[in-house]
Amino acid sequence: MTGKELPASNIADLQSLLRRREISPREVLDVLRARIEDVDGKIDAYLSTDFEATAKQAEKADVDLLLGGVPIAIKDIISVAGQPCTCASKILQGYRAPYDATVIRKLRAAGAIPFGKTNMDEFAMGSSTENSGLKLTRNPWDLSRVPGGSSGGSAAAVAADEAFAGLGTDTGGSIRQPASFSGVVGLKPTYGRVSRFGLVAFASSLDQVGPLTKTVRDAGLIMNAIAGHDPQDSTCLNAPVPDYTAALGRDLRGIRLGLPKEYMIEGIDPQVKSAIDAAIAQFETLGAEIVDVSLPQTDYAIAVYYILATAEASANLARFDGVRYGHRAENPKDLLDHYGRTREEGFGPEVKRRIILGTYVLSSGYYDAYYLRAQKVRELIRQDFAKAFKKVDALISPTSPVPAFKLGERTDDPLQMYLADIFTSPANLAGICGISVPCGFAESDGHRLPIGLQLLGKALDEARILQIAHAYEQSTDWHKARPPIAASMRNG
Amino acid sequence: MAKGSDLDVAYVAKLARLNLSDAETELFQKQLGHVLNYADKLRGVDVSDVEAAAHAIPIFNVFREDEPRDWFTAEEALSNAPRQANGLFIVTKVVE
Numbered sequence: 001m002t003g004k005e006l007p008a009s010n011i012a013d014l015q016s017l018l019r020r021r022e023i024s025p026r027e028v029l030d031v032l033r034a035r036i037e038d039v040d041g042k043i044d045a046y047l048s049t050d051f052e053a054t055a056k057q058a059e060k061a062d063v064d065l066l067l068g069g070v071p072i073a074i075k076d077i078i079s080v081a082g083q084p085c086t087c088a089s090k091i092l093q094g095y096r097a098p099y100d101a102t103v104i105r106k107l108r109a110a111g112a113i114p115f116g117k118t119n120m121d122e123f124a125m126g127s128s129t130e131n132s133g134l135k136l137t138r139n140p141w142d143l144s145r146v147p148g149g150s151s152g153g154s155a156a157a158v159a160a161d162e163a164f165a166g167l168g169t170d171t172g173g174s175i176r177q178p179a180s181f182s183g184v185v186g187l188k189p190t191y192g193r194v195s196r197f198g199l200v201a202f203a204s205s206l207d208q209v210g211p212l213t214k215t216v217r218d219a220g221l222i223m224n225a226i227a228g229h230d231p232q233d234s235t236c237l238n239a240p241v242p243d244y245t246a247a248l249g250r251d252l253r254g255i256r257l258g259l260p261k262e263y264m265i266e267g268i269d270p271q272v273k274s275a276i277d278a279a280i281a282q283f284e285t286l287g288a289e290i291v292d293v294s295l296p297q298t299d300y301a302i303a304v305y306y307i308l309a310t311a312e313a314s315a316n317l318a319r320f321d322g323v324r325y326g327h328r329a330e331n332p333k334d335l336l337d338h339y340g341r342t343r344e345e346g347f348g349p350e351v352k353r354r355i356i357l358g359t360y361v362l363s364s365g366y367y368d369a370y371y372l373r374a375q376k377v378r379e380l381i382r383q384d385f386a387k388a389f390k391k392v393d394a395l396i397s398p399t400s401p402v403p404a405f406k407l408g409e410r411t412d413d414p415l416q417m418y419l420a421d422i423f424t425s426p427a428n429l430a431g432i433c434g435i436s437v438p439c440g441f442a443e444s445d446g447h448r449l450p451i452g453l454q455l456l457g458k459a460l461d462e463a464r465i466l467q468i469a470h471a472y473e474q475s476t477d478w479h480k481a482r483p484p485i486a487a488s489m490r491n492g
Numbered sequence: 493m494a495k496g497s498d499l500d501v502a503y504v505a506k507l508a509r510l511n512l513s514d515a516e517t518e519l520f521q522k523q524l525g526h527v528l529n530y531a532d533k534l535r536g537v538d539v540s541d542v543e544a545a546a547h548a549i550p551i552f553n554v555f556r557e558d559e560p561r562d563w564f565t566a567e568e569a570l571s572n573a574p575r576q577a578n579g580l581f582i583v584t585k586v587v588e
Contacts, residue, residue, distance in 0.1 A: 094572075095572050096571065096572065098564060098568045098569075098571055098572070099564075190549070191547070191548055191549050192549055192551070205546060205547045205548070231556055234551070234554040235547070235551060237549065237551070297537075299533070300533060300534055300537060302530075303530060303531040303533055303534050304534065306527060306531065307531060307534075314508060318509075321509075322574060323574075323581060323583055324569075324572070324573060324581055325572035325573065325574070326572070326574070327574070328574035328575070332584050334584070334585070335584050335585070335586050336509070338584040339509035340509055340510060340511035341511055343508075343509060343510045343511070344510060344511035344512065344513075347510070349516070352510060352512065352516065352520070353520055353523065353524065355508050355510055356501055356504050356505060356508060356510070356512075356520055356524060357524050357527065357528075359504050359507050359508040360499055360504045360524075363504065363507060366498075370531065370534075372544055373534055373535075373537075373539060374531075374534060375544035375545055375546060376537075376539035376542040376543070376544050376545075377534055377537050377539060377542075378544075378545045378548075379542050379543060379544065379545035380537065380539070380542060382545055382548055413523075414523050414526075414527065415523070415526050415527055415530055418527070429548065430548050431547070431548025431549040432548075459548075459549055
């Protein structure tokens, strides 16, 4: 394998090279650095990289550890000691994390190297990464389109072969939807499966950290490193951690997959629909049984999600007050002027919009009508899933009703942007796990645009959806396709 | 449920300690009006016998021993301070 081909490797293949001592962790990091210098001017997936400190880590890396010597890109909302953590917001420009998040500590313990921070929608609020206050990330399959969001930087970096894998966060689809738009694998673990200590909070009852990878197996490998109890996060589940790769390779005989009839809505792109239909037929060929199920409250999910997520965000973002860290307005005349201008100057439009909405739905006189009612409908949505999982092992749907849209196409209409989360946000409300895997392409203006298939599993059933996703992935070639930017660079 | 038009963006912005320009106030008033009209569909759900779900997977009573641990030094805690002096954060004057 040459230096030009290496960046296209998945983690498992990279590890066999490392463990056979055909390449050193330091050489891997150097190749990756060259690759980023080559392509990131076109993609803009990264907000910062730190190759100097990480080169020293690479020299000491033990390649026989779980992820020994594997560089991993980190969404810029997760604290990596000594590296910037901006959440793609001007309010945190210049801020450096003074400590490692638990997921980073666990990655380091497994030998992985967190070397750089990826772009995102500001504070993870968005579905296209266009809400970044710092730069615009492009979809490697078509540079005029968005990579999805909010973990768009991690998704685009993995797709463009400028990362072997990345970490993202998923509050309403922010791992799965960019995975779908960018043609990679993205796993949202069960709420509480992965520690959030050191993750900058957006919506605390919904946020979860998870991997974006080139293959389903790689997602399992990263889960093996990051899942598990953390006494420093009181919402983190104290449940045993299985080997997430153990069931990979088992066939699908006896597996029952539910098709929620409410997910077959008008407005699904016909090319997405036909890719999903073909995937369903493929699952039947593989021995799975397809069962019709109903999730009657689906139509309410987006409304519930945007009330609860903005309410929680308005409380969480109160900490950005310009006192202990972050931007502070110049020469405030009094304390109210200090707060009001610091936050006006630091936050971008979508964050401001959500703070206003969240403050409103929590305010006196409106709390019961919006926030409390939304929490009750959330419980009904949770019950929908509980009933469905009595009949089936996993649910199957498109990850997004449409493939990647054009940059700027939806920025003027927040409600349209919110509706992009229609198939992903219910899983966050119900706390269950979900994965997006590539399942085909749509053709548009001479570009191939990836389509993602979503599998949802019940709480703590990550091993099962990984097994199902892996069986599908290995029976298709979708995961082997590379975007034009990857191919041209490798031949160049 | 209240109509979306009840939202007074300028007033809520004061509650949120967030200054907005006149143009932003006007734009958000319109955009969030649309979002709240969309959210009105929740009025149609019968929730009379439903308990509110604060979290999807409830965990109760997470305790730990209240013991001192090694954590930040004052210097580390101040490492991102916009203004500091003598090991302290310098804040905007709060009393006359």
